[in-house]
Structure formats: structure tokens, C-alpha cells
Amino acid sequence: MIANRGMKIRRDVFQAIADPTRRAIIMLLTAGALTPNGIAEHFESSRQAVSKHLQILSECEIVQQVQQGREIFYHLNAEKVKEVEKWLEQFKQLLAKRFDQLDQVLEQLKPNNK
């Protein structure tokens, strides 16, 4: 493989939920849109720290900003989380396939199949 030192910016749902604070923010926003200060009040994080996370969540398109006067409300885009669901489904399907094969082997090992 051609050398690819360092990382590439990855802005997807998986990156979004990799951080526990971001997961908590996502959970919080299921109850309704909030401002950065409103979110920060719920955690032991500074407003700036929360803002940084919100920026990443925005880039991952999990939240959307809606300006309201001097306040900015962050709304959840629940659709994006479905991508994780999709991956999980794929995973479980592959796993089931493996156990199907295992079942076949076990079937052949049955005493009455000797």
C-alpha cells in the first residue's frame, strides 16, 4: 500500500459516536434542540469544549444548526445514526452465516450421521 502517514480526517457517524461526550450530547438532543450553553449546563464541560464537539457533530451531519436571534439551536438529525444500525445489521448477518456453517458441521457430526 502506498504510504499514508498520519490520519485522514474522517467525518462519519462512527467518528461522531467515538467520543463519550458526543454520545451524551446526541442522547441529550433526542429530547429536543439546545444551545451550546444549554448543553454545557448538563455536563462538566466548558462551553468551548461542547462547541468543539458540536462542530464535529455538525461536520458528521448528526446535528443541524438553527439560528434564533443570538442563540443557535442544535437539532438532532436522527437519520444519520441509522448508518450505525446498518453496519450492525451487516455484522449480525455475517455472524449468522458463520453460525449456519457451524450448524451444518455439527449436524454432520451427529451420531446418527455416522
Next chain:
Amino acid sequence: MIANRGMKIRRDVFQAIADPTRRAIIMLLTAGALTPNGIAEHFESSRQAVSKHLQILSECEIVQQVQQGREIFYHLNAEKVKEVEKWLEQFKQLLAKRFDQLDQVLEQLKPNNK
């Protein structure tokens, strides 16, 4: 919040699946255990790069090593992925609660409720 510069090591499922190569490795291992070289053959990654990912996956307890002569087979620990499933369930539940409330509001807005 007390200053917490830099990051903390986070070794959980969410960190494990944050990287696309690691997600691919997890998928690959659903078909059965493989050695680092065996895994690397499936990707355009070097053996060392794969090994680094396997180390992280081991620390996240998503894979388990089984030495077999000079080869080390990496087995999938599918149970750990259930933590993602659990989080998703929680998320969907919270979301449903929100839509329940929305439904109540819509119900009250119905013309016949005037």
C-alpha cells in the same frame, strides 16, 4: 470542569469501530479466525499496520489471540459488539419518547379537539 488537556486512552467498542480498517477487520473475522498476515492479505495494508489495529482491537477486547505454533490466530469476540447495539437501543428508545410527546401535541391540535 477541571482542565483535562489532551485525550485519555479510551479502549471501548466505540473506539474500536471508529476506524474503517478496524471495522473491515471485524467483518472479516466473522467468517473465522485469521493471522495478521492472513488479514493483511485481504487489504492494502501492511502487516505492521494490521498488527497495530489488532493490538487496539485486543485492548478493546473485541478480538482474542490464540497462539498456534508460530502463528497467532485472532478470534472475534462478537459479544462486545452488543454494547453498540445496547447504545443504539437506548437512543431509539429516547427518540421514540420524543415522538410520543410530539404525537400528543399533534393529537391536541386535531380539529375535533377544538
Next chain:
DNA sequence: TATTTGCGCAATCAAATAATTGCGTATATA
């Protein structure tokens, strides 16, 4: 109008990531 409040943006920083190269060691093969 003056002041407070809400928030983004930039600079800065320590720690972590992703990947590389090189080395050492143990197991298998010629």
C-alpha cells in the same frame, strides 16, 4: 447608548492515532 450575553474563530498545547522502518525471537522448513 452602554453593558451583558451567546457564540464562533484562531492560536496553542499535550496526548493519542495511524502508519513506517528496523530489530529480535521463536517456530517451521530445507
Next chain:
DNA sequence: TATATACGCAATTATTTGATTGCGCAAATA
């Protein structure tokens, strides 16, 4: 026994991440 193979470990490097401080602007309030 000599050699090749499989792999982990350490050092190195570029880049990202998570968080902080400080600044400035626009909107609300006194």
C-alpha cells in the same frame, strides 16, 4: 544446522483530537 517465516516490540513521524484561553462580533437587556 542454516534459513526462511510469523510476529511482537520499540523508535520515529505526521496528523488528529480534545481541551484551553482569549478575542471579536452580533443580539438582547438595562
